Amino acid sequence: MELVWRQLLNIIDRLSQQCDRVTQVSLRMREAIIANRVTEVGEIVIEQEQEMQAFQDLEKEREALLQSLQIEFNLDEKEISSERLLAFVPPQWSNDYREKINTLRIKMETVKQEQNGNRKLLQRSQHFMDWLVKYLVTPEGSAPIYDAGGEQDQKSYYHIINQNM
Numbered sequence: 001m002e003l004v005w006r007q008l009l010n011i012i013d014r015l016s017q018q019c020d021r022v023t024q025v026s027l028r029m030r031e032a033i034i035a036n037r038v039t040e041v042g043e044i045v046i047e048q049e050q051e052m053q054a055f056q057d058l059e060k061e062r063e064a065l066l067q068s069l070q071i072e073f074n075l076d077e078k079e080i081s082s083e084r085l086l087a088f089v090p091p092q093w094s095n096d097y098r099e100k101i102n103t104l105r106i107k108m109e110t111v112k113q114e115q116n117g118n119r120k121l122l123q124r125s126q127h128f129m130d131w132l133v134k135y136l137v138t139p140e141g142s143a144p145i146y147d148a149g150g151e152q153d154q155k156s157y158y159h160i161i162n163q164n165m
Contacts, residue, residue, distance in 0.1 A: 004068055005093055011062045012082075012100045018055045019107035025051055026114035033121045 025048045032040040070080040073088050082101050089097045 008065045
């Protein structure tokens with residue numbers, strides 16, 4: 001049984017480290033979005049997916065250990081959680097286990113916040129691009145262009161784009 005607890009603590013540490021990696025990728029993503037480096041955003045999305053897959057793999061390992069503990073302590077499947085297991089952690093590991101669970105919870109919340117922030121930035125960028133395209137290619141959203149003498153030079157941006165097509 002000691003081996004299972006050691007493995008669980010190890011996986012919780014690895015999950016926390018993985019959260020740090022995902023957060024770092026998210027911060028790089030934010031910088032790329034703000035700087036409008038579209039190619040880099042695409043590359044980071046691939047890296048982010050790989051990091052999230054690694055996190056999911058670790059989570060599967062954690063769930064397998066939780067299931068073995070569930071069987072050991074004869075717990076209902078609905079009762080099994082890292083928090084619920086605190087009652088069964090050997091006393092010598094109780095503080096360490098509690099600290100690691102709390103650290104993981106905080107890091108997972110940070111990942112969630114970073115992901116939500118990037119999602120909002122991407123949505124705003126997409127909204128702006130949609131508006132800009134509509135403004136440039138529709139007569140309703142465009143404004144006349146004037147030359148240096150104040151005379152109307154072109155009817156609208158719409159006409160400039162159509163002339164170049």
